[in-house]
Amino acid sequence: MRFFAQAFGFFNWVGISHFINLLFISLLMRSGLEILSAHPRLYWNDGCDAGSEWLKFTRKVMPTDRLWTAADEQEPFSSWLALPGHMNLGMGRHWHFFSIIFWILNGVIYVFLLFAIGGWRRLIPTSLSIFPAAIHTVWIYAHLHLPPPGHPYNPVQQLAYAGIVFVIAPLMIATGAAMSPAIAARFPRYVRMLGGRQSARSIHFLGLVAICLFTIVHVTLVVIEDFPANMSYIIHGRHALEGLSVAIGIGGLVVVAILHVWATQVSIRDPRWVQRTLGIAIEPVRRSLLHRLRSRQAYPRSAISAYFIINGRPPESAEYQRMTQTNFENWRLEVGGLVENPLRLSLGELRAMRSCSQITLHHCIQGWSGVAQWTGVAVTDILARSRPLANARYLVFRSWQEAEPAVTYYEVIDLALASHAQTILAYEMNGAPLQVAHGAPCRLRVETQLGFKMVKWVRSIELVEDYRQLGAGQGGYREDVQFYGPEAGI
Template sequence: MTQLDYPAWLRIEHWVNVLFVTLLIRSGIEILSTHPKLYWRNDSKPGTEWARLTRKTMLTDKLYDTLDEEESYSAILSLPGHKMLGMGRHWHFITVIGWILVGIAYYILLFATGQWHRYIPYSWSIFPQAWNDTLTYLSFKLPAPLPGQPLDAVQKLTYAGVIFILAPFLILTGAAQSPAVEARFPWYVRLWGGRQGARSLHFLGLLAFIAFIAVHLMMIGLWGWPQLTALMIFGEARHLGWALTASLVIIAAIVLVHIAATQWSLRSPRTVQRALGSVLIPARRLILRPLASAQHYSSSQLSAEHRVNGKPPDSDDYKIMAVHNFVDWKLEVGGLVENPMTFTLAELRALGEKQTQRVLHNCVQGWSSIGEWSGVPFREVVNMVKPLPQARHVCFLTMQDTGRDEPSAEGSGQFYEIIDLPLAYYPQCLLAYEMNGHPLPIKHGAPLRLRIENQVGFKMAKWIERIEFVSTCQGIGQGMGGWREDNVYYDREVEI
């Protein structure tokens, strides 16, 4: 049998894993803080959460939105803290790419070198042995390792559980929260009990990981920190004094990386957005972009109530238009097109056959709901206006003035979002003027909003007044691809 020692690759992967797991935990807590409530049902109905990790309560005599509910956690707990979801998402997703690659390499090396014997049991006798070991621990004693192996039976089973069950579980429940994955494979999200089931299980997986780390550290303390860290640094139990020092240096280096990432994100979020985005954007385009929505939920699955992220335009012009049922509203479609056009709501309604889709809505903050949206497929409008060859993106300009309408968000100015032109041709890319069989409600974007079912909600601009075809995002706002990307450093390709 392979000697179950500590080869260099195993030691390196261990410490890289410490860095990645801690980055994932802190950035994950940042993402959690943006909607610190956990549910089991897809509708995220207010009051039905099984856990809330916030002290905020909302007044219900005025429309509140989920930006009001956002918590600001300390940077000690979350990366980077201070209500910076955009930064948290960048760190979480860049780290998970690294974590998955390291994990794949780890699996391959484990099986290629025979080191899998250290984790995977191959005899039922391990269970009675693990019971005996548990009794030994309860006697305040340490059990002996399995013969010829580095771990005792309980440890072996625990490591196997963490490496081969818990880590994949976290990746799979994470993937189940991607709107693109949910849109293309609705059965997959059902497998986890729905979008909120996946989110809650992802959170419970986090707690399990934290518990594992706490017990792991305690065990190392009990079994002998210098000896065990010597094994994980030098590969054998020698130079114990140096091992102790080196372990502290490595931990300090990991802490320094955390501090650097936090400070960089807080002081210069734009450069973080650009640097990490240069990896994340192509990765998502490659892996998630091809996933087009194929969702057809039944009408019995519709959510009775939908939360909102963003408040309606608080202007007299909008209110007067609304009270006249938007007969004076006009949609201008122009920019880099052969045939600029203007549509009234009645003209849009008369345009081709009305398309209806019952789909799962994913807010970037983590809540969800199932709604029925009806309107005109965006590709029909695109085909009418005929984009010029140089048109690459579509900009949706809205009537929302964020500084006036949304005090809970940083930044100000007219809200806009930009999508890549190919998304306009996706089958469920819709200009929606109805929701659940009624005219689109004001709080959900009346008279017209965008639906792109493989993206998170903030891309689906509400209260649209103009659509412009452009060749580049440069020169529009800060040039990052949308108001949220410009002002709160959200990531641009939001298939997850």
């Protein structure tokens, strides 16, 4: 009986948190690489100026003789490395945000218990003497010797563990939040404190590298110093039952590996199931944290990007081409559905309405960004003219662009997003009429959302009660086909 009581000591909270952390941090690493593959360049400037990247994972060079879009930048990372690999950004994002919820929850519980039972003394240095002691310990390691065991950690281990728990982990959360368009729009000063959106992205990547290096060194030292004893401390919480602790430790690693294989295979085989299942946990959290945030951006003209990356290929239909030849004189914006007063507005009529102008930071789901000035009509003014019915809840924006043959590109936003002061139909960019490459004659701007929600080459607006009857019922073409989430605040 005593043996079983001791054996179940592996439910020690440190041991449990180790394996939970291992599972979710490894899922975060692999899904993060999948996200990086969508735009495998890192910058220190928010304009993502061509050639200004400090690190890239692609040999592609933008040609000068043909249209080059952000989608052409993508690189297919292997499924052995990324989750799920092979340019599946939607699945990568789902696994990333699902994992971050439980990684943060595990971390909060770990830190709470660390302070509740006094375990913080093992990690947080209480004397400056630890730094010369750490240098001496590094010198011992450099000579391929093992330093004397600490109590319970030697100086280098203590500094490394404290750095990961109290510096790197919070920094990863802070920089991850800064890449959210909703947070960046509501708290622009916060993003500027980190050097901008792309600086936050670069720091986030460097944090990933630091965690990878720490993991490699940590596992190596656990193995070479005294693997059975170290596993008993990790799993059991004290030096006892070494054999059982090693078996549990190895078994835990096998389980984590199996879960990774399963996650990769199910994401490739049945992405819709992954989208819906992980969305049960993800979407309520994203919506509750981000959906109510309103943009307060007012960048100076000096911040406008020298080059704003093109994303998406312009419509090729004969009707759209004829409109471009007449400067869109025969273009009409149709507003219908659940409205009292259907509208059919020309570009001239839109320009005659009250205009709004804003200089804001654009966030592409692929990772690049850019600052531009947008001038147009507030969507609330269009709604005021059309007078939505009481049961209208969503706006469906349809494009002249065919995402695939006979399939119109569309996206959905709700009335709450439509009511934002900086939600506009823009017909000018940087003080000039919108160019075809950027969505002429007008494009949607919703400054708290990712770029894929901001329909270009707008054709019509339809107010509906429920979007689940449209397309595959996910809230937009990207959500239907590329399995993005309907909440695009991050």
